[in-house]
Amino acid sequence: MKRRNAIRNIAVLSTGVGLLSSCNWWDTTRVPVYENISLDKDKWFFINDISRLILPVTTSEQPLTESPTHFVLTSVNDCFSPKDIQRFLEGCTSFQISFHENYGKEIQSEDLSDFVVALSAEDLPDSQGYFIEVVKNLRIRYFMSEENFLKNKLDFEFVPGRFSGCVKI
Amino acid sequence: MDQQFDAIVIGAGMTGGWAAKEFCEKGHKTLLLERGRDVKHIADYPTTGMQPWEFKYRGNIPYTIKKKHPIASKCYAFREDTTHFFPDEETQPYIQEKPFDWVRAYQVGGRSILWARQTQRWSDYDFEGPLRDGFAVDWPIRYKDLVDWYSYVEKYVGISGNKDGLDTLPDGEFLKAWDLNCVEEHFQDIVKKNYKNRHVIYARCAHLTEDKEIYRKQGRTLCQNRGICERGCPFGGYFNANSTLIPAANKTGNLTLRPHSVVHSIIFDEQLNRATGVRVVDAETGETMEYLAKVIFVNAGTLNTNLILLNSTSERFPNGLGNDNGLLGKYIAFHNYRGRIYATHPGHTDFKTEGKRPTSTYVPRFRNVYEQETDFLRGYAATFNALRRYETDTKGFGSALEEDLLNKTKLGPWKVSSTMMGETIPKESNFVSLSETERDKWGVPVLKINIEYDENDEKMMLDFKEQMTDMYQKAGFTDIQFRDAGWNPGLDIHEMGGVRMGKDKNTSLLNGQNQLHACPNVYVTDGACMTSVSTQNPSLTFMALTARAAKHAMENLMS
Numbered sequence: 001m002k003r004r005n006a007i008r009n010i011a012v013l014s015t016g017v018g019l020l021s022s023c024n025w026w027d028t029t030r031v032p033v034y035e036n037i038s039l040d041k042d043k044w045f046f047i048n049d050i051s052r053l054i055l056p057v058t059t060s061e062q063p064l065t066e067s068p069t070h071f072v073l074t075s076v077n078d079c080f081s082p083k084d085i086q087r088f089l090e091g092c093t094s095f096q097i098s099f100h101e102n103y104g105k106e107i108q109s110e111d112l113s114d115f116v117v118a119l120s121a122e123d124l125p126d127s128q129g130y131f132i133e134v135v136k137n138l139r140i141r142y143f144m145s146e147e148n149f150l151k152n153k154l155d156f157e158f159v160p161g162r163f164s165g166c167v168k169i
Numbered sequence: 170m171d172q173q174f175d176a177i178v179i180g181a182g183m184t185g186g187w188a189a190k191e192f193c194e195k196g197h198k199t200l201l202l203e204r205g206r207d208v209k210h211i212a213d214y215p216t217t218g219m220q221p222w223e224f225k226y227r228g229n230i231p232y233t234i235k236k237k238h239p240i241a242s243k244c245y246a247f248r249e250d251t252t253h254f255f256p257d258e259e260t261q262p263y264i265q266e267k268p269f270d271w272v273r274a275y276q277v278g279g280r281s282i283l284w285a286r287q288t289q290r291w292s293d294y295d296f297e298g299p300l301r302d303g304f305a306v307d308w309p310i311r312y313k314d315l316v317d318w319y320s321y322v323e324k325y326v327g328i329s330g331n332k333d334g335l336d337t338l339p340d341g342e343f344l345k346a347w348d349l350n351c352v353e354e355h356f357q358d359i360v361k362k363n364y365k366n367r368h369v370i371y372a373r374c375a376h377l378t379e380d381k382e383i384y385r386k387q388g389r390t391l392c393q394n395r396g397i398c399e400r401g402c403p404f405g406g407y408f409n410a411n412s413t414l415i416p417a418a419n420k421t422g423n424l425t426l427r428p429h430s431v432v433h434s435i436i437f438d439e440q441l442n443r444a445t446g447v448r449v450v451d452a453e454t455g456e457t458m459e460y461l462a463k464v465i466f467v468n469a470g471t472l473n474t475n476l477i478l479l480n481s482t483s484e485r486f487p488n489g490l491g492n493d494n495g496l497l498g499k500y501i502a503f504h505n506y507r508g509r510i511y512a513t514h515p516g517h518t519d520f521k522t523e524g525k526r527p528t529s530t531y532v533p534r535f536r537n538v539y540e541q542e543t544d545f546l547r548g549y550a551a552t553f554n555a556l557r558r559y560e561t562d563t564k565g566f567g568s569a570l571e572e573d574l575l576n577k578t579k580l581g582p583w584k585v586s587s588t589m590m591g592e593t594i595p596k597e598s599n600f601v602s603l604s605e606t607e608r609d610k611w612g613v614p615v616l617k618i619n620i621e622y623d624e625n626d627e628k629m630m631l632d633f634k635e636q637m638t639d640m641y642q643k644a645g646f647t648d649i650q651f652r653d654a655g656w657n658p659g660l661d662i663h664e665m666g667g668v669r670m671g672k673d674k675n676t677s678l679l680n681g682q683n684q685l686h687a688c689p690n691v692y693v694t695d696g697a698c699m700t701s702v703s704t705q706n707p708s709l710t711f712m713a714l715t716a717r718a719a720k721h722a723m724e725n726l727m728s
Contacts, residue, residue: 053566053567054566054567054570055566055567055570055571055574056567056568056571058571065222065223071227074225074226075226075227075229078225078226078231078232078233079226079229079230079231079232080232081232136563140563140570140574141227141228141229142227143574144561144574145221145222145224145227145228146222147220147222149574149575150221150222153559153574153575153578154559154578155523156221157524158220158395159393159394159395160393160394160395160523160524160525161391161393161394161524162394162523162524163347163348163394163522163523163524163525163526164348164522164523164524165347165348165349165350165351165353165354165522165526166348166350166351166354166520166522167520167521167522167523168519168520169519169520169521169580
C-alpha cells in the first residue's frame with residue numbers, strides 16, 4: 001500500500017520540482033552558520049533541495065517569514081539534543097552518499113524525488129528515514145503555522161472576542 | 170528601606186497578593202517579599218501580542234531551555250511562549266527521595282499567571298470528609314465559615330459560571346457563562362437521564378464575561394477568548410495577582426514590594442513569645458537582612474511555606490516554628506490527575522464551534538458523596554471536553570502534499586476526553602523535610618520530598634476508568650480509550666498540606682483562623698494549610714481563607 005502511494009506521489013511530485021537549486025532563498029555563495037550543525041554549502045543546498053521536494057515553496061505560502069530550510073535547520077540546531085543532532089547529520093550524510101551512489105553526483109530533481117519517496121517504503125536505513133522525517137515534519141510545521149495558512153485554511157483569529165458553541169456548518 | 174512594618178507577607182503569588190491587598194487597603198504598612206523577579210502587568214508579558222508565525226520555533230522549545238527546566242518542561246503550560254515564567258531549576262534544587270515533579274513559578278504573581286483558572290467552591294461534603302471517613306483530622310471550619318469569603322473573593326476576581334443548584338458544589342457570585350457546545354449538551358442530557366447524582370456542568374472559571382464597575386476600576390476588561398492566557402493577558406480578561414491584587418495594594422501607598430528576596434527563616438523572640446520578623450537573603454547580591462512586623466503571613470507556596478517554617482528554628486522551636494507535635498511537613502496530599510479517557514463522537518457532524526472558550530465542562534464528584542460505595546475512600550471530579558480539530562493528510566510529498574494541505578484540510582470528527590481529578594488521602598508518610606547537608610546558593614537547606622501515590626489512588630483511577638467508560642458508552646461515543654498518564658505526584662500542581670489546620674494543637678499546626686497554634690501572629694493561608702484536598706481546583710478556597718485570615722489578623726493583632 002505504501003509503495004503504491006509512493007508511486008502515486010512520485011508522479012505528482014515530479015511535476016513540481018523542475019527548478020530546484022536555481023531558485024534558492026539564499027545567496028548561493030554563502031549559507032547560514034549553525035552553531036551545533038556543521039554544514040558546508042553543498043550540504044545546506046542538498047537539504048534545501050530535500051525540503052523543497054518534500055513541500056515546494058509556491059505562491060500559496062507567500063509571503064514567507066523566512067526560508068523554510070533555515071527554519072528547519074534552526075530548529076534542529078537549537079531544539080534537538082546532541083544525540084538527535086548527530087542522528088540527523090548521520091542520516092543526512094548517509095542519504096546523500098546513497099543518493100550519489102545510485103544516481104551519480106549531479107542532483108536531478110526527478111532522481112531525488114524518486115529517492116525521497118522511496119524512504120516511505122521502509123527499506124532504507126533508520127538514520128536516513130529519521131533525517132527525512134525530521135525535515136518533513138518541520139517543513140510542514142512551518143507551512144501550517146504561516147499566517148496565510150492559519151488565516152485562510154484554519155480560520156485562525158488572534159482575538160476572537162466570542163465563543164459560539166453550536167454553529168451549523 | 171524601613172525595617173519595621175505592620176505586616177510581612179512572604180510570597181507575592183495569589184494568596185500573598187490577597188493578604189497584601191487586604192492589609193494595605195485597611196491602612197497597614199505591608200512588606201511583600203518575593204523570591205523571584207518583579208512581573209508588571211502587561212509590561213512584562215513579552216509574548217502576549219505575538220502571532221503564531223512570529224515565534225522562532227513555532228512551538229518547539231530550545232534544547233538548552235529544556236535542560237534548564239527538566240521538571241517544568243513536563244508541565245502543560247511550559248511552552249515556547251511561556252518559558253520565561255518558570256525559574257531556572259539548576260539554581261533551585263530539591264531532593265526527590267521519591268519522584269515528585271515540583272512545578273514552580275518564582276516571580277511576582279507566582280503561578281497565578283499560569284494557572285488553569287478553575288474556580289469551584291468546596292461544600293460540607295468536602296470539609297466533613299476527614300471526620301466522616303476517618304483520615305487526617307477534622308477540619309476546624311465548615312462551609313458556613315467560608316461562604317461569605319467565597320462571595321467576597323468571587324466578586325473581586327470575576328467568576329464565570331451557572332447557578333447549578335448542586336449541594337456538592339455550591340453556587341457562587343457568577344458572571345454569565347459561555348455556551349456549552351452541542352456535544353457537551355448531549356453528554357449533559359445523557360448523564361442527567363441515566364444517573365441520579367451525576368451532573369455535567371459548565372466549569373466555573375476566573376474570566377470576565379460582564380463589564381462591571383469593579384473590574385473597570387481594576388483596569389480590566391472582558392475576556393477576549395484568545396486562549397493564550399498563560400502568556401499574561403493585556404486585557405486582564407482572566408484573574409491573576411499582577412493585574413489586580415498587587416496594583417490595588419500598591420495604589421494605597423502602604424505596600425513595599427521587594428522582589429529577589431529569599432526568605433531564610435522567621436525570627437522568633439523567646440522573651441516576647443511571638444514571631445518578630447523574617448531573615449531575608451537578597452537573591453541577587455547575597456546580602457542578608459532582617460525585617461520586623463507585628464504579623465507574618467506565610468504564603469510562599471505549599472512546599473516553600475513548609476520549608477521556611479521547618480528552617481525557622483529556635484530554642485523554643487528546635488524542629489521548626491510552631492512544630493511542637495512534630496507534624497510540620499507531614500500529611501501532604503495532592504490531586505491525582507493520572508487517569509485520562511478519550512473517545513470519538515460520531516454525531517453532530519454538521520455543527521462546529523466558533524471562537525474560543527477558556528474553560529471546559531465539569532463533572533463534580535459523584536463517588537462516595539452521600540455514602541461509602543466503593544472499596545476506596547473519597548472520589549474524583551472530571552473534566553469533559555469536546556472539540557473538532559482540523560485534520561489533514563501529510564503522507565504525500567511535493568505538490569501532492571501541498572494539494573492535501575491546502576485543499577483537503579478539514580474539520581475532523583468530534584473528539585471527547587476527560588481527565589480525572591482525584592482526591593488523595595493525606596498521610597504521615599507523605600512528607601517533606603530539610604537536607605542536613607545540602608544548601609542552595611543562598612544558604613537555605615534544600616527541601617527533601619517524600620511523596621507518592623498509594624493503593625487508594627490506584628483503585629480510584631480504575632473506578633474512574635469504569636465509570637467514565639460507562640458514561641461515554643451511554644452517550645454513544647466510540648473508540649473509547651483509557652490512558653494512565655503515569656505522572657509523578659506534583660505535576661498536578663496542587664500539592665497541599667504539611668501545616669494543616671485542625672481543632673487540636675496536638676494533631677495540627679494551625680487553628681481555625683490559620684494561625685500557628687504555638688505562635689499565633691504567624692498565619693499560613695496558602696496550600697500548606699489544607700487539612701484535606703478534596704477534588705476541586707484549590708485556588709479559590711486558598712483566596713477565601715486568606716481574606717478571612719487577614720481580617721482576623723487585623724482585628725486581633727494589628728489594631
